[in-house]
Amino acid sequence: MITRTPAPLHTIAHEQRESPVSGASKQPPTARGDWRAQLRDCIRTPQALLEQLDLPATLLPGIRDGHALFSIRVPQAYASRIRTDDPNDPLLRQVLPLDAEMDVVDGYVNDPLEEADHSPLPGLIHKYTNRVLLMASGGCAINCRYCFRRHFPYEDHQPSREQWRDILDYLRADTRIHEVILSGGDPLVSTDKRLSWLVEALGEIPHLKRLRIHTRLPVVIPDRINDELLGWLGATRLQKIVVIHTNHANELDDDVAAAMSRLAAIGVTLLNQGVILRGINDTVATQTALAERLFECGVLPYYLHAFDPVQGAAHFTVSDTEACALMEALLEHLPGFLMPRLVREIPGRGSKTPLGSAASHVSVIASV
Numbered sequence: 001m002i003t004r005t006p007a008p009l010h011t012i013a014h015e016q017r018e019s020p021v022s023g024a025s026k027q028p029p030t031a032r033g034d035w036r037a038q039l040r041d042c043i044r045t046p047q048a049l050l051e052q053l054d055l056p057a058t059l060l061p062g063i064r065d066g067h068a069l070f071s072i073r074v075p076q077a078y079a080s081r082i083r084t085d086d087p088n089d090p091l092l093r094q095v096l097p098l099d100a101e102m103d104v105v106d107g108y109v110n111d112p113l114e115e116a117d118h119s120p121l122p123g124l125i126h127k128y129t130n131r132v133l134l135m136a137s138g139g140c141a142i143n144c145r146y147c148f149r150r151h152f153p154y155e156d157h158q159p160s161r162e163q164w165r166d167i168l169d170y171l172r173a174d175t176r177i178h179e180v181i182l183s184g185g186d187p188l189v190s191t192d193k194r195l196s197w198l199v200e201a202l203g204e205i206p207h208l209k210r211l212r213i214h215t216r217l218p219v220v221i222p223d224r225i226n227d228e229l230l231g232w233l234g235a236t237r238l239q240k241i242v243v244i245h246t247n248h249a250n251e252l253d254d255d256v257a258a259a260m261s262r263l264a265a266i267g268v269t270l271l272n273q274g275v276i277l278r279g280i281n282d283t284v285a286t287q288t289a290l291a292e293r294l295f296e297c298g299v300l301p302y303y304l305h306a307f308d309p310v311q312g313a314a315h316f317t318v319s320d321t322e323a324c325a326l327m328e329a330l331l332e333h334l335p336g337f338l339m340p341r342l343v344r345e346i347p348g349r350g351s352k353t354p355l356g357s358a359a360s361h362v363s364v365i366a367s368v
């Protein structure tokens, strides 16, 4: 994930598909294999989403308001895994705006991570000593309603070629940095040409050991894991980690499993991070099914993020007490290596903070 504002994908032609789909085929004729076409032809309007999923138009007014705040964006590959005629489908709820998004809730802020304070250069966040986060793209293939970066000013963090050179100079100068994390938005929204240039340049910095890519694209458009990508990623001397972002087992169909196999075949270590979300994955059954399905796909659970208080998403909140109780119950259902770590990002810390630890309590109390 990581994770954003309704900034337009500047690399993508911007056309709205406002026309009703009545009578037309529900699957637009998107070329299979062409991920850029799939990115362009995604569902972008409340009407299109409801019609495709046979949902009642009575849901429309509330959805429109949420859409105006943070636009709907759902690739067809992802939409195809949503059950029709079920407003509570766990995948649908991740992309469908609700009235509740308009609620202004005390304590729910626009920049919960205070990331703006840790950006020495546009496009670079350096909060943890030996690893940095690069914003390699300003867009996402899907807009997740709970996104904790939905208010992040990505437009201000889109580095130009010149700024990329400054970032590379910064990385060269700080030999403590061992790992570069490509994030965004979603870094794989960028072109293979741009990414291959960047990754080649990173590979030439001697003290870098690892390249990590945080992305939801292999899940929402599995065709993104194409030959070009496997080419530049396979070529780097850096150790490679791809952290996908999945919250529910239904997101992982056979196409996603195949994409994971392609990455594993070039030596990529595969991890997943998710967010705990009320009504979507806040039960032992859903978390167990997710971990089991991830492992079938060759992916290990990494982080389960406690919910961040982002404005417009309060209705997804699972309390820390509930989340900790869930983790405790999960221990009986999963082998240790399939247990995600429940963490929270607390501003000012040098790492993520595991929930349930003394450190996390201090801060929770302090922030009340």
Ligand SMILES: *Cc1c(COP(=O)(O)O)cnc(C)c1O
Binding pocket: 125, 126, 127, 128, 131, 132, 133, 181, 345, 351, 352
């Ligand atoms: C989460 C995060 C990282 C990576 O943390 P890990 O614990 O290594 O996964 C790095 N930089 C920033 C700013 C982050 O938010």
Ligand code: SF4
Binding pocket: 001, 002, 003, 004, 139, 140, 141, 142, 143, 144, 147, 148, 149, 150, 184, 185, 186, 216, 245
């Ligand atoms: S993929 Fe979803 S959760 Fe991740 S950055 Fe984009 S909108 Fe946020």
